Amino acid sequence: MRRWTALGALAIAVLATAIVVGPAGLAPGDVLRGLVGRGDPTTIAIVRDLRVPRAVLAFLVGGSLAVTGAVLQALVRNPLADPYLLGLSGGAGLGAVLAIALGLGGAWAVPAAAAVGALAAIALVYRLAVVAGAVLDTRVLLLGGVVVGAFAAALMGAVLALSPAEDLRSALLWLLGGFDTASWRTLGIFAAYAAAPLVLLYRASRPLDLLSLGEEPARFLGADVEPLKRLLYVAASLLTAAAVAVAGIIGFVGLVIPHAIRLLWGHTHRTLLPAAFVLGGALLCAADAVARTAFAPLTLPVGVVTAVLGVPVFAILVRRWSA
């Protein structure tokens, strides 16, 4: 209970800080007044239409990535699994880069192309991993993800090499992830889209505990292993594809947050998944706040910040744990 309180307090503190800080240099009092709709209209607009949706979107995306990471690690029984391992980042990247190179217009062209690329990669990897007609082989899932990702990365490299320099820059920045396009609309779309996979994954918490023991023990303990694996893979993949579409490719959160929770706290997925959601959300929200403010008015790619902040912390955790 104390841990949940601490985690909740952390989440609220991070969200509040993320809304208060920013390149506009508003005073905290003005931000608070802006939040409730008083004071200068520009301040109100910045706070209500830019900062709040951005902070909440970063939180939701971070939480989703952390949950996906935890689920995929249990599904393939590999601690190195992360949301992008299964070919998704390659497919998404290829889609986005193609859209940029082809000069497709409109704010939604790049995210939509990324989502299509991600879904194509998911479908391809899934097809590769279904063996003997009916069995989803999680080892092939892992390998298929890596090779599909590598193949997409190669094509992406070709497209990038043949693109003009300014396209290259915007493509690279997109690939590193960020929330510059965050708005109430993107937030609404992502929240609507992410809700179902998140609920499905949480409902699968106990079967996930069984599955992380191995498929055969899980089956004999009462889990319907094949439908479970399909559900987990599809829900986790769709969740990641949605995250990629709104925020680009943000590494590290999905890999490390689940391990951090396992080390600090719980190992059963009933605890692990919600705790990873909150911690992952807080981390990504904080990282985005740093990304916006550290070199303002320039914005760092948020994936750079998550890695720079998170890796040392995780290294310390692992050292402490193994000691």
Place this chain on the structure above:
Amino acid sequence: MERVIFEARGASYRYPGAAAAAVTGAGFRVARGELVGIVGPNGSGKTTLLRLLLGALAPTAGQVLAFGKPAASWRRRELARRVAVVVQREEPVFPLRVREAVTLGRYPHVGPFRPLGPHDRDIVAEALARADATALADRWIATLSGGEWQRVRIARALAQQPEALVLDEATANLDLRHEMEAFELVAALVRDRGLTGVLVSHHFNLVARFADRVIVLARGAVVAAGPPAEALTAAVVERVFEWPVDVLAWRGTRQFIPMRRADATVPHSAGRERSEP
């Protein structure tokens, strides 16, 4: 309550793409309250047969029934309330405490959503005690020795409150004491609690001393079945395990001693059916 727990009727199974069937025409019954040993050398189809009995595979010919119903047609959770299995190998990847691991045995009863109550916690505590694993409850499973992990897995199986307990080569990498303790525990559960036990093993000497009946498998077929004293003869053991053995009568059971190649020059029946002076 069904009297017959498992039944195979001319059951065969061929893995997709395999040239030969892994189990061919197996027929036998396991009755309630029995301790049955399934013995045979590596690759004789023991594990496949077990997967058929547990409904993880559906026979490609013949029938396999669990509690009178085709084994593969059981819903996994329902079957897991009645049969608990300790599989051959299980290597957890993520950290877990022993008590949490044993609590997973409650899944068939509580399902995905129902919260665990004091009743479940009592059953877990009792299962831990029964498997002599209470002292391990707060340990991480990664820190357990082979024998301790085995006891924890038996405790988890007991937490399922099963009618039948199946051990698949579950003692293969245990030392003498831990292997004996595991067998004694299963035998005691069968004797005292009316559980039905199925021990799959290639240690025919050990199985002969614990089991009420043995089913001997060779190349996927049942070649002998019955009380150990009848089913396990030197001829059967030599044929099935493809190695010469000598027989010692010991406390009313037969024990088989694998011969050295050098021993084989000694007249074959020299020590047979004679106890030590």
